[in-house]
Amino acid sequence: MEIASISGDTVLLLYHPAQTAADVGQQFTLMEVPERTEGLVVQVISNDSLEYVGLQQEMIQHILERRISRQTQAPVDRERGMGEIKSLKVATAKIRKRIQNNAWHAWDGWIPTRNVEISQIGAGTLLENIMPSAHLPIRSFVRLNESTPMQFDGPRLRTVNVITGVKGSGKSHLAKHLVLALSERRIPVIVFDLNGEYLGLPNCQELCWAQNLVLNLGEVGYRVLEKLVRTLYPLPSGQPSEAVFEHQLPIFFREREDYCRRQGTPLRIDIPYLINQNWEGGDYVVRAIRTRLGVIDERNLFWREHPRTVDQNITPFYATPTPPSFQIIYDSACEGRPVIFDMRDIPNSLQKALASSMVNFLQDICEREADGQGRYPFVFFEEAHFYVEDILNLITRGRHIGIASVFVTNTPQELPEAVFRQLDNLFLLALAHKDDIRNVSRNSFTDQDTIESFATRMPERHALIIGDVTDRYPLVVAVDPLPADVPPSGRTRSTWDRFTT
Amino acid sequence: MSEAYPVDQLQALLDQLEQIISRRDESSEVTYRVVTPDEVVDDSPTGEEPEDLESVTTADITAPDVLDFVPSSPGPVVAVDCGIARLGETRDGLVIALRATVVTDVHSGSSVSLFRSGPIYLVNRYKAQALHQIGRHLGKPDLFVELEHGDPADAAPVRLKAGAADDAHQYGDRFRNWFERIAQRVAVISVENGTILFDGALTLRSRDTPSQYMEELAELASQRGNAIIAISKQSKLEIAGRSVRFWLDDVANRACYRPLTPMMRRLDSARSERVMGNVHAARFSVLGPAFRMDVKAARGQSDDEAIGRYCSSASMRGGYPDVLVRAHAHSYFTYPDIIQLQAEAGARFNLAPQSSVELGGIFAPFGGRFK
Numbered sequence: 060m061e062i063a064s065i066s067g068d069t070v071l072l073l074y075h076p077a078q079t080a081a082d083v084g085q086q087f088t089l090m091e092v093p094e095r096t097e098g099l100v101v102q103v104i105s106n107d108s109l110e111y112v113g114l115q116q117e118m119i120q121h122i123l124e125r126r127i128s129r130q131t132q133a134p135v136d137r138e139r140g141m142g143e144i145k146s147l148k149v150a151t152a153k154i155r156k157r158i159q160n161n162a163w164h165a166w167d168g169w170i171p172t173r174n175v176e177i178s179q180i181g182a183g184t185l186l187e188n189i190m191p192s193a194h195l196p197i198r199s200f201v202r203l204n205e206s207t208p209m210q211f212d213g214p215r216l217r218t219v220n221v222i223t224g225v226k227g228s229g230k231s232h233l234a235k236h237l238v239l240a241l242s243e244r245r246i247p248v249i250v251f252d253l254n255g256e257y258l259g260l261p262n263c264q265e266l267c268w269a270q271n272l273v274l275n276l277g278e279v280g281y282r283v284l285e286k287l288v289r290t291l292y293p294l295p296s297g298q299p300s301e302a303v304f305e306h307q308l309p310i311f312f313r314e315r316e317d318y319c320r321r322q323g324t325p326l327r328i329d330i331p332y333l334i335n336q337n338w339e340g341g342d343y344v345v346r347a348i349r350t351r352l353g354v355i356d357e358r359n360l361f362w363r364e365h366p367r368t369v370d371q372n373i374t375p376f377y378a379t380p381t382p383p384s385f386q387i388i389y390d391s392a393c394e395g396r397p398v399i400f401d402m403r404d405i406p407n408s409l410q411k412a413l414a415s416s417m418v419n420f421l422q423d424i425c426e427r428e429a430d431g432q433g434r435y436p437f438v439f440f441e442e443a444h445f446y447v448e449d450i451l452n453l454i455t456r457g458r459h460i461g462i463a464s465v466f467v468t469n470t471p472q473e474l475p476e477a478v479f480r481q482l483d484n485l486f487l488l489a490l491a492h493k494d495d496i497r498n499v500s501r502n503s504f505t506d507q508d509t510i511e512s513f514a515t516r517m518p519e520r521h522a523l524i525i526g527d528v529t530d531r532y533p534l535v536v537a538v539d540p541l542p543a544d545v546p547p548s549g550r551t552r553s554t555w556d557r558f559t560t
Numbered sequence: 561m562s563e564a565y566p567v568d569q570l571q572a573l574l575d576q577l578e579q580i581i582s583r584r585d586e587s588s589e590v591t592y593r594v595v596t597p598d599e600v601v602d603d604s605p606t607g608e609e610p611e612d613l614e615s616v617t618t619a620d621i622t623a624p625d626v627l628d629f630v631p632s633s634p635g636p637v638v639a640v641d642c643g644i645a646r647l648g649e650t651r652d653g654l655v656i657a658l659r660a661t662v663v664t665d666v667h668s669g670s671s672v673s674l675f676r677s678g679p680i681y682l683v684n685r686y687k688a689q690a691l692h693q694i695g696r697h698l699g700k701p702d703l704f705v706e707l708e709h710g711d712p713a714d715a716a717p718v719r720l721k722a723g724a725a726d727d728a729h730q731y732g733d734r735f736r737n738w739f740e741r742i743a744q745r746v747a748v749i750s751v752e753n754g755t756i757l758f759d760g761a762l763t764l765r766s767r768d769t770p771s772q773y774m775e776e777l778a779e780l781a782s783q784r785g786n787a788i789i790a791i792s793k794q795s796k797l798e799i800a801g802r803s804v805r806f807w808l809d810d811v812a813n814r815a816c817y818r819p820l821t822p823m824m825r826r827l828d829s830a831r832s833e834r835v836m837g838n839v840h841a842a843r844f845s846v847l848g849p850a851f852r853m854d855v856k857a858a859r860g861q862s863d864d865e866a867i868g869r870y871c872s873s874a875s876m877r878g879g880y881p882d883v884l885v886r887a888h889a890h891s892y893f894t895y896p897d898i899i900q901l902q903a904e905a906g907a908r909f910n911l912a913p914q915s916s917v918e919l920g921g922i923f924a925p926f927g928g929r930f931k
Contacts, residue, residue, distance in 0.1 A: 318860025321753075321785070322633075332862045335821070335838050346829045364864060365627055 060177040062089065063149060065170045069508075070101050072150040072177070073109065075143070079179070081106065081150040083516050084523075084535030086180040088158060091171040098171060100156035100163060100180065100188075102533065104512035109147040153509055155532060156189070163188040182207035189532040191215060197244055200236035201524070201536035209536060213244060215527040216437070217483035218457040219464055223471045223499060224488025229520055231256040233486055233538055234439060234467050235545060238397050247392035247436040249421065251414045255403045256441060259546040264388055267401040268413060269359040275382035276361045277326035280423055281312040283416040284330075284355070290412035292351045300347040303340040311336045327382055329363045330356040358409070389424060393434045411446040418450045418462075425461040435461035444473035454481050472498040484526030490514035504531050570742055573697060574677055590655065590911040592648040595898045602643040602892040603729075604736060621800050621823055626808065626816045632865060634873040636666040636754035638786075639883040640747045642740035643891035646732055647902050650911065653683040654728045657901045658736055660743035661890035664750060665874070665883050674890055675743050679905035682731055691724060692717040694738045700770040704734065723767060737768040741777075748781035748788065753858075755870040756781055757884050758790040761797075762836040762854040774836050782859040787866035788837070791884065795852035797839070799823055804852040807841035817842040817853065817867060838863055844871065848879015 060079045063071035070089070074081055081087070081103050090098035154170075156163045182203040193212040201209050216237075222230050238260060241248050250257050258265055266272040276284060285308055288294065294301040311333055319326045334352045338345040356363070362382045392398045400417070402410045421436060428434050440447065443466035447454075453464055454477050468474060472494045479501040487510065490496050496514055500507035504525045513523045513535060525533040541547070595601060642660040649655070658677035664670065682690065688705050695703035704724035707715035725731040748756050764771040781788050795804045799820050807818055820839045824832035832839075837856030840863075843849070857866040874881045893901070905911060 314860035315862075316860070318785075318858065327862075331822075335857075335863060342830050342833055345833065346825075349825060349829075364862065365625060 060087070062171075062173045062175060062177075065154075068154045068166070068506075070099070070152045070154060072101075072103070072152055073147060074150060075147055077146065079177075081148070081152075083512060086155070086185055087152065088178050088180055089171055089175040090158065090178070092174055092176050095176060096158075096160050097169075098158040098175065099154050099166070099169075100158060101152035102155050102509075103150045103152045104509050105151045105516070107149045107151070109144070109149050111144060111147075151508075151512075153506070185534075189530055189534075191528075191530050195244070197240040200233075200240060200539045201522070202539065203534065203536055205537050209534075211528045213241075213246070215484070216241075217463060217527055219454055219478060219481045220466070220484045220486070220526070221471065221474070221478060221482060221499075222465060222467045222486040222488075223490065223495070224469065224514075224517075224522075225491055226469050228469075228488035228490075228517070229522070229538060230467050230469065230488060231441070232520070232541060233488070233522055234441070234465065235260065235541055236538065237437075237465065238439060239542070239545070241437050242392075242395045242397045245393060245395050247389060247434055248397035248439065249392065249417075249436050250397060250399045250439040251402060251410075251417075251441060251446075252399050253402050253410060253442045253445065255401060257397075257399045257439075258401060260397060260399065261542075261544050262395060263397045263399050264391060265399045265401055266388070268405060272400075273362045273383060274360060274420075275384060276330065277315075277328045277382055278385055279416075279420040281308050282419045282423075284308070284333075284361075286416040286419050287355055287360070287412045288351050290415055291408055292354055294347055294351065299340045300344040303338060303344050304348050304351075307336070307338060308333070325382075327364065330361055331363065331365070360413070385420070386424075389436075392436070393432075407445065414440070414446045415450050418453055421462055422460050428461065433461070435463065437463045437465060439465045439467060441467050443468045444470045447474055447478070451475060451477065454478055457481075471495045474498070476501060482526065484524070484528050487514055487517070487523040487525070488521075489517040502526075505533050509533055570675065570746070573742070574680075576693070578680065587910045587912050588650040588652070589914040590648045590650045590906065591914050591916050592902050593646055593898065594916055595895050597895045599895055600892050601645045601894075601898055602888075603646050603732070604642065604644050605729075605733060621826060623800075623807070623810075624819045624822050626811050626814075626818045627864065628814075628816050629871040630864060630868040631872045632868040634667070635869050636664060636751035637757060637870065637874045637881075637883050638665075638747045638751055638754060639663045639757040639759075639881065639887040640740065640744050641759045641884065641887035641891045642736055642743060643888075643893065644732055644736035645893040645898060645901065646728075647679055647898065647905055648911070649728060650681075652685060653681055654732055655679055655681050655902075655905045655909070655911070656732045656735060657893065657897075657905075658739040659891045659893065660739050661887045662743055662747045662750065663883050663887045663890070664747075666751065666754075670883075670886075672886070672890060673746070675739065675746075677739060679901050679908060680735065681905065681909045682728075682735065684731075687725055687731060688717040688720050691720065691734060694734060698738065698741065698770055698773045699776070700772065703768075703770055734768055741769055741773060744777055745780070748777055748786055749784060751784070751786060753785040754787075755866070755873060756786050756788045757870075757874070757881060757887075758788060759792075759884060759888070760790050761792045761795065761852060762788065762790045762856055764834050764836050771836075778836060778856045781856070785858050785861075787858050787861060787869070788856040789866065789870055790854040791842075791881065792852040792854070793880075797852060799839075800827060804839070804841050805850045808843050808850040813846050815843055815845050815848070819863070840867070842867075843879065844876050844881070845879040848876070851880075 060072055060074035063073040072081060083103055083105060085103050087101050088098050089101060154166050157166045157169055186203060186207065186209060190209065191212050193210045195213040196210040197213045199208040199210045203209055222234050224230050235257065238248050238250060238257065285305065294304055312328065315328045316326050330352050334349050338348050388398060405413065421438065425435055447466065453462055457464055466474060466478060479498065482502045485499065485502055485504065487499060490499065496511045497507065500510045517523065520538050521535055522538055523533055523535050525531065640662050642658065645657045647655040647657055657679050660675035662673040691704035692701060695701045695705065701707060701712050704721055705717035706719050706721060708718055725734055744758060762774065764774055778788060797804050800823060804820065807820060808816065817840045820841055821832055824839060835854055837854050840853045840855060841850050842853035855863045855866050857863050874883055876882060877885050906913065
C-alpha cells in the first residue's frame with residue numbers, strides 16, 4: 060500500500076487487494092520512516108479501481124485481439140506480472156488523528172511525506188486510543204471488526220441522539236438494544252412507540268391511552284391539557300378565546316390547588332370541573348373553550364371524578380375512586396422497567412398531541428428530580444419525524460431540563476435542523492436518499508463525504524456511530540443480535556406469508 | 561368589589577328609603593288587606609325568576625349519570641329567606657312589610673338574625689326615585705329607570721323602564737327582592753368554609769338583580785370558602801322538554817342528584833350562561849321530592865364537594881333542608897303580625913282605613929269563604 064496523494068484531509072491510498080485489505084471503515088496508520096514516531100491515522104471511506112495511462116489502449120487491444128483471433132496461444136509466456144495492474148485499487152481515506160510519539164491527538168493539519176509505513180490498526184488499539192474510558196458503562200451491544208465488543212460510557216449518551224436509516228436497516232433493533240442497556244442501568248426510559256415495535260420487551264410497562272392508562276390531571280398539570288388543546292383542537296390564534304383559555308386555565312388550577320391544600324387533601328381535578336368554571340369573554344368564547352374541553356373529556360384520556368357509566372362498563376379501569384399516579388409508573392421505570400407508550404391505534408393528530416403533552420409533563424418530573432434524586436429520563440421517539448415539531452423545545456432546552464432524547468427516524472430530512480446542530484450522538488444505518496444524507500451531514504462531527512460513503516455502503520446489521528460516545532471518531536460497528544426473549548423488529552404482515560407456512 | 565353591607569348600614573338604608581318614598585303630607589284612604597286569624601301571609605312570588613328564553617325541547621339527548629351524595633367534613637350552614645306582606649293599598653300606592661331571616665347552623669349551635677322592615681309606604685309618584693335608589697344599592701342605577709344623560713352615578717331618574725314595576729305586585733316585589741339580596745349579602749360573609757343556602761335559583765341577568773351583584777355575592781362567599789346553593793321548590797325550568805323536578809324519575813327512592821348544566825349547554829349554551837354556577841336536579845332523602853338545585857362552589861371547590869359538604873352539614877325535614885324551613889318560618893307574617901303592622905302603618909303614614917268589599921256573600925256557598 061502506498062500513498063497516492065494527500066489533499067486536504069483526504070488521502071488516496073494505492074494498494075493491491077491481494078496484499079492488503081482496505082475495506083470501508085478500516086483504519087490505518089501512516090508512520091513516517093525511518094523514525095516511526097510521527098504519523099497519521101486514516102480511515103477508509105471508499106474504494107475505487109485505479110485509472111492509469113494507457114488503460115484504454117490496453118482494453119481496446121485485448122478486445123480486438125479476441126475478436127480477430129480465433130485461437131490465441133502463448134507457448135512461451137514469462138510475463139507473469141502482466142494484468143496485475145488491473146487489480147490495483149485506490150482507497151479514499153480521511154485523516155482522523157495525528158500520532159506523535161505513539162500518542163494520538165486531534166489532527167492539526169500536519170501531513171507526512173510519501174515515505175511512510177502503512178499498517179492496519181487492530182480493533183483493540185483503535186478502541187484503546189479513541190474511545191473515552193467508560194466510567195459508567197452500559198452493556199455492550201456492538202462490536203468492532205465483528206469481534207471486539209465496545210462499551211459506551213453512559214454519561215456520553217447526552218441530550219440529543221439520532222438513530223436513522225432506511226426502512227429495514229435495523230433502527231428499531233439498535234434502539235431496542237439501547238432501551239435494554241439503559242434500563243439495566245436503572246435509567247428511566249420512555250418510548251413513544253407508534254408501530255408497536257417495542258411491545259414485548261422484557262420487563263417493560265406497556266401503556267395504552269384510554270385503555271390501561273388514564274392521566275391524572277392533578278398530577279400532570281394544566282400544561283399538558285393546554286398542549287392537548289393547542290395541538291388537537293386549537294382555539295383561533297390571536298382571538299379572545301385563546302387568550303382567555305391560556306390566562307384562566309392556570310388560575311383555575313391554582314385555585315383548585317389552594318382549595319385542596321386548605322382541605323388537607325391531594326389535588327384532585329378533572330375536566331368536568333374545568334368546564335364548570337366561570338370562563339370569561341362572553342358566550343362565544345366560553346362556548347369555544349367548553350367545547351374543546353368537552354371533546355378532550357370524551358376521549359377518556361384523563362381520570363374523572365365521576366366516570367361515565369358507559370366507560371365503566373367497557374373498561375373497569377376507569378372506575379378507580381382515586382386518581383391514578385404516573386409517578387408510580389415512573390418510579391418503576393427508574394427501577395429498570397421501561398415505559399412503552401403503545402400509540403398504534405391512536406389517530407396521528409392525537410399521537411402528536413399526546414407525545415408533546417407527555418413531554419411537557421416529563422419536564423415537570425425533571426423539575427422535581429432536580430431537587431431529588433436526579434433520575435432524568437431517556438425518551439425514545441419512534442418515527443420522530445411525525446411529531447418532532449411539537450417537541451422542538453426538548454432539543455433546544457433538553458440539557459437544561461435533564462431529558463435525553465433519542466430520535467428514531469427513516470426520514471432525517473424531516474427532522475428540524477436544530478436536531479443536527481445540537482446533535483450529541485448519531486447512530487447511522489443505511490441511507491440512500493441524497494437529501495437525507497445531506498441533512499445528516501449537517502452535524503458538526505464529520506464531513507458529508509464520510510457520511511455519504513458510509514451510509515450508502517453500510518452492511519446489514521452494521522451502523523456508523525459518531526459523537527460523544529466515540530469522542531467524535533466515526534466508527535463502523537456490527538450490531539449484536541437481540542437477546543432471545545426480545546421479539547424481532549420490523550415484522551411485516553404480508554399476503555405472501557400464507558404460501559410459505 | 562364593594563364591601564358587603566354591615567347590618568347597621570342596612571338600618572340606615574331603610575331609613576333613607578323611607579324618607580324618599582313614604583313622604584306624606586295629607587291623609588289617604590287605605591284598603592287594608594283582610595286576613596283571617598288562621599292565615600299566614602307571604603306574598604312572595606313562588607318559584608325562581610321567570611326566564612325570557614323559551615325551553616328547548618330536544619328530547620334525544622343523553623342525560624348525565626346520576627350521582628350519590630358523598631359525605632365530607634361538615635361545615636356551617638347559613639340559610640336566607642325573605643317574605644313580603646302587602647298590608648294595604650291606597651289610591652297612589654302600596655303599603656308593604658318585609659321580613660328577611662338569616663339562620664346560621666354551626667357546630668356549637670344555631671342562631672337567627674331577623675331583618676324586619678316595618679311598614680313601608682310605596683307611593684306611586686315616587687316610584688322612579690325609589691327604584692332608582694334600589695338600583696343604586698344593587699350596583700346598577702339604571703336597572704329600573706332611564707337616567708338623565710351624564711355620569712350615571714349622579715344622574716337623576718327620568719322615567720321608569722318598561723316592565724320595571726308595571727303594577728303594585730311588581731313594585732312591591734322589587735323591594736322584597738332588594739331586601740333579600742341585602743340579607744344574602746350579610747349571610748355570605750357570616751361564616752367560613754360553609755354553605756350558604758338561598759331559596760330559589762341563581763339566575764343571572766334577571767329583571768330585578770344585576771348580574772354583577774350576584775357575582776359579587778359569589779365572590780364574597782368564595783373569599784371565605786363558602787359555596788352558595790340555591791334550592792327551588794317550584795322551578796319552571798324545563799330541560800329537553802322536561803321540568804327539572806322530573807329529572808330524577810328514573811331513579812326513584814334514591815337520594816341523589818344529576819347535573820343538568822351539561823345538557824343545557826348542549827341544547828342552548830346561552831341559556832345555561834344565565835345561571836350562576838350549575839343546575840342540578842336533587843333529591844335529598846329517599847322519599848323526598850326532587851328540587852332544582854343551583855350550585856356555585858367556592859373558588860377551587862368542585863360542585864360535588866360543595867354538595868357533599870352541604871349534605872353532610874344540613875339536616876333534612878321531609879327531604880328539604882331544615883335550616884331553610886326555619887329561615888322561612890321567621891319570614892312569613894301571622895295574623896297578629898299583619899294587624900299590628902297595619903295599625904302602625906295607619907299611624908305612621910296618616911292613613912284612613914276604608915272598608916273593603918266583602919265578596920264572600922256573592923260567591924256563597926260556592927267557596928265564598930276564600931274570595
